[in-house]
Amino acid sequence: MTSFDDDIYLLPHVIKFWLYLVILIPSIICSLFVLYYLLFDRTLRRALNNHTIIVLIFVCLICQLTIYPWMLYFYKNDNHWYRTLTFCSIWGFIDWGLYITQAILFAWASIERHILIFHDRWVTTRKKRFYIHYLPLILLMLYCLLFYSIVYFIPFCKNFVHDYVSPCISVCSYDNHAFFLWETVVHQILPNLTIIIASITLLIRILRQKHRMRQRIQWRKHRKMTIQLLSISFLYLIFSFPNTIMILMYLCGLPYHIGYNVKIYAEFISYLVTLFFPFVCIVSLPELRKKIKRILLLRPTAISVYPETFTIKYNRNTRHIGILDNKVQ
Template identity: 60%
Template structure:
């Protein structure tokens, strides 16, 4: 069990830098034409927007809840909104990134499929849009327009229980289709991408093309690592519970896995920044010590060149 005080300080320390990093990366991805038009960045942009929405809503609410030690009266609508933003957007982000890991195989190994506008629309834009709309509509209907009455849970952080989950078939569909399949898709396709990339490097004899494809692979693999470390445990214990784990064991492990799953959104923008070489260079150039170091190296290089010329 992770105490409220540990959760509070962990999330608080990460939250403000995470928001600033998200704004920085989003600004450059949206206003730099080259980065904005790159197909591999479109899913990342959507995921960062989802991150930002969560960072300025549910995380401050969580900090408030932990600070008050669960003595916080809230309305049923507020609790339902919290449920939608917390779980609905978390699932949406996971589903979209699962598609991004699949699409990265196309962008690297079958890039000719994207040669025409028609193909780009049906292979790239349409799946991303449909998955986004599907997830949002699914949870809007489930949370705000249920066929039954949601339950208010006064002492819980997310103070509502969605009554639709009493329907066993719906619960199983949501668990398998929205939780297990996306997370395991990320893990499996990331491993396959890593293996295919190494094989591609061995077979390919064009260093420039290889560097380009390596960057595309590194971007999605580094982000996949977040899901592997912080989201995969939550999905794994859910799967084990469905396969027969007792509720006592499941309930003992779940709080820690839940705590870790919230870290994925806070760490996502940092890993995204680190995986984009263009933005990494811009950050370095913004740091005064780094600029002084570069100028010193440049001056020393020029001096050495003059000596050699003489």
């Protein structure tokens, strides 16, 4: 995400600055809100389909609190910002490494939805849940973090600072054709294609099953997971997939001067995935939507009122009725 960022004629820095700033502040608030309820609501926290979402929100929040403020400062100062190689390596790792990590993890989530909806017996026991649900998530995270830690912090060649772009590092590993091919195909093209294909096939399977009488109850049970997946997949389709298409076309031999302007815009809007991700999570989770409506409308939590129960004793001699006990149930 660094090659075309220095063209300020097609996308002036003032436009980037204000667009990112306007979206960034509410996006951070939404990330904190979603993360809070997914972690502290026991039902939401224990749902297997929310575990990957929690990790992705964490990734979004890290990016929102680091690289986006850095980009705003860079655009505000019109490229005049001297940075060290260490700082630029951290920026590059968060900017590109976590972006790819997010795409790969959601690609796995797209596949896992098929398991959770159509093969839920695979995760009925603790052992099965570990191997089918937790282990792939852990391995993919470790792979991505280790891979990009080597690329940015302990490369086999020498990275250098590129002062005139926002992620101010030029990665020498991309000069190796084998590395470039692996990183482009496996880390960029394959995850986005997986998200699109898995989402389309899930929708087709759901529609087929929904029209069967015996599957109506099952559809209601898994509707939330399906809507959540399709909503986030639509986000990737709009903001990330165009950049993937351009990368694929260049990899297939398209000259770089063709579609140069399109690539600049496609790369620019790909940064919006992280900013809009929390909003899509709220829209796709009805529990969070209800909480937000209650907060915005300032509706107090309903207080249950129960009748008081009295224990009454009747004295035959004095014909007096006395209240001996007063309890609130």
